[in-house]
Amino acid sequence: MxxxxxxxxxxxxxxxxxxxxxxxxxxxxxxxxxxxxxxxxxxxxxxxxxxxxxxxxxxxxxxxxxxxxxxxxxxxxxxxxxxxxxxxxxxxxxxxxxxxxxxxxxxxxxxxxxxxxxxxxxxxxxxxxxxxxxxxxxxxxxxxxxxxxxxxxxxxxxxxxxxxxxxxxxxxxxxxxxxxxxxxxxxxxxxxxxxxxxxxxxxxxxxxxxxxxxxxxxxxxxxxxxxxxxxxxxxxxxxxxxxxxxxxxxxxxxxxxxxxxxxxxxxxxxxxxxxxxxxxxxxxxxxxxxxxxxxxxxxxxxxxxxxxxxxxxxxxxxxxxxxxxDDTIVIRGVSVLRFQLENMLADLEHIRAKYRMRIYRKSKLDMVDVLVAMVDLGRQLSSEEEELIKGSVIAAVRKTIGITPRVLFTDIETMQEAAEWVSTVVDERHF
Ligand SMILES: [Zn+2]
Structure with a gap:
């Protein structure tokens, strides 16, 4: 036709x-x-x-x-x-x-x-x-x-x-x-x-x-x-x-x-x-x-x-x-430039932590995890502190892409082991 x-x-x-x-x-x-x-x-x-x-x-x-x-x-x-x-x-x-x-x-x-x-x-x-x-x-x-x-x-x-x-x-x-x-x-x-x-x-x-x-x-x-x-x-x-x-x-x-x-x-x-x-x-x-x-x-x-x-x-x-x-990342239909996500994570670093974002797929749905590792803290975070950090990460991600991420705490060594990641944002989805 x-x-x-x-x-x-x-x-x-x-x-x-x-x-x-x-x-x-x-x-x-x-x-x-x-x-x-x-x-x-x-x-x-x-x-x-x-x-x-x-x-x-x-x-x-x-x-x-x-x-x-x-x-x-x-x-x-x-x-x-x-x-x-x-x-x-x-x-x-x-x-x-x-x-x-x-x-x-x-x-x-x-x-x-x-x-x-x-x-x-x-x-x-x-x-x-x-x-x-x-x-x-x-x-x-x-x-x-x-x-x-x-x-x-x-x-x-x-x-x-x-x-x-x-x-x-x-x-x-x-x-x-x-x-x-x-x-x-x-x-x-x-x-x-x-x-x-x-x-x-x-x-x-x-x-x-x-x-x-x-x-x-x-x-x-x-x-x-x-x-x-x-x-x-x-x-x-x-x-x-x-x-x-x-x-x-x-x-x-x-x-x-x-x-x-x-x-x-x-x-x-x-x-x-x-x-x-x-x-x-x-x-x-x-x-x-x-x-x-x-x-x-x-x-x-x-x-x-x-x-x-x-x-x-x-x-x-x-x-x-x-x-x-141009390195656009599309997450659940919302497109965002990679550098925007990287900048968003960099802005969070004033909380004295390192951040990594992982984008993957579960049951064919796009998922976002943000890994957080505290820098030079020398002690465990209290649950109130964890909640506070979680809140600010979730708010930042929601503001940028409208999705609520899962926030996971890890240690700096584990995060550095993943140093082969060329960006703080890792897209693991294989389309
Ligand atoms: Zn044709």
Whole structure:
């Protein structure tokens, strides 16, 4: 099923002409409306008139996540506040989040992209689709919701409610498709298996994204639930999910190239890798109005092919991402940068203790332990002291990732034996 054949199956020549036209318009627009881009272009001696076709893309400067984090949202928005109808945010926690403003056209384009992904996964107007992403500032819930409504599906916005309730609703409403984070779906699948409900469900397809997941997790979910799964790519700075998705042939994720122009470059360089070679994924938005992005370095490592897919779509396909290059750690669907966890533990050290965080999986659920070893104490901690330390560790972890950790006391020798740990945060999960 193809949602927009005119766009998804156009010839490569037509597509490149369209991309070139959109790129020229976008560069002109940001040069005149966003001081940040104008300054960057001026520093590299580029004017909008220098960008005349798609081949001129590599003349443009890059944008990085750090650039955006260091700016205030008004520094990179391209329209006035009156034209913004919605704000979203990257799902990173305080300190590194990026606020994204969307115009009405941005929201419509986003729904269009998600609608295409839903069709790619073989779902459509006759399906009942449960959205089990968080609704709110994070782009998962509302993005999936608008796309599912656009194709005319019956939408069940259950969000991340209790899993018992989610499964009951899934059964009662004869849900056929689910959109959620893969780690969450794995947990749901486990519960369904435990409850012996697999054969009482109508679920046949899942579209999962917003975090990386391995082929092993994917095949586990498919086997446990007897369904097909599709991988959807996207993140808040680009619009949210829906930037790319895999079709029924599962040979890479089709990029919505009329909206997002991909490049695969050598790490930290302006040099493109050869087709089929792994490199860093860089995106330029072609239609974003609120927050256009020029050559945004995603940090994600993948490869690309421009060969026509058996499904008939002509847009490029990127390989599935199994690891984030920027060292994002996803714990129960919440993504956090490793350095944030390390900094959080370092901040705790004023209690004269050393801390280590261990992230692992138990019954397919992500678990967090924080090990605490007192420094130069020379005596046992009293139970009141232990409770006090436990309280401050739990509060810090909950504030950062919203999860209550188990706090375990150990001695400094035992902790130092684990000195081969290169970071104070150890992720022992094998996806
Ligand atoms: Zn395809």
């Amino acid at each position: 193809i949602w927009n054949e005119a766009r998804e199956c156009m010839s490569r020549d037509e597509l490149m002409t369209l991309q070139g036209k959109r790129l020229v318009g976008m560069v002109k627009k940001v040069y005149h409306s966003v001081a940040y881009y104008r300054n960057k272009m001026q520093q590299t001696g580029i004017e909008p008139g220098d960008i005349r076709r798609i081949e001129d893309l590599n003349k443009l400067p890059f944008t990085t996540k750090e650039d955006l984090i260091q700016k205030s949202p008004s520094d990179y928005m391209a329209v006035s506040q009156g034209e913004i109808i919605r704000y979203h945010s990257s799902n990173a926690t305080t300190g590194t989040e990026i606020i994204v403003g969307c115009t009405r056209n941005d929201i419509e384009a986003w729904a269009e992209c998600v609608a295409r992904c839903i069709y790619m996964a073989g779902l459509g107007g006759n399906d009942t689709i449960q959205i089990a992403y968080n609704y709110g500032l994070f782009t998962g819930g509302l993005g999936a919701h608008y796309g599912a409504e656009k194709v005319g599906a019956a939408v069940v916005p259950s969000s991340t409610c209790s899993i018992d309730r989610l499964i009951k609703i899934m059964k009662d409403l004869r849900v056929t498709g689910i959109m959620c984070a893969p780690s969450y779906l794995l947990h749901i699948a486990q519960m369904i298996e435990n409850m012996g409900e697999v054969n009482h469900l109508n679920l046949r397809t899942a579209i999962c994204g917003t975090e990386t997941w391995s082929e092993k997790t994917r095949s586990n979910i498919e086997k446990m639930l007897g369904i097909q799964t599709h991988d959807v790519y996207g993140f808040s700075e680009l619009a949210g999910l829906g930037v790319a998705c895999d079709c029924e042939y599962h040979k890479g994720l089709h990029v919505q190239e009329d909206f997002f122009l991909p490049e695969i470059l050598q790490k930290n360089s302006n040099i493109a890798v050869k087709d089929g070679e792994k490199g860093e994924l860089v995106f330029t938005t072609l239609r974003r109005e609120g927050m256009p992005l020029i050559r945004y370095r995603t940090g994600d490592m993948t490869m690309i092919t421009y060969e026509r897919c058996q499904c008939g779509r002509t847009n490029a396909r990127i390989a599935r991402l199994e690891n984030r290059a």
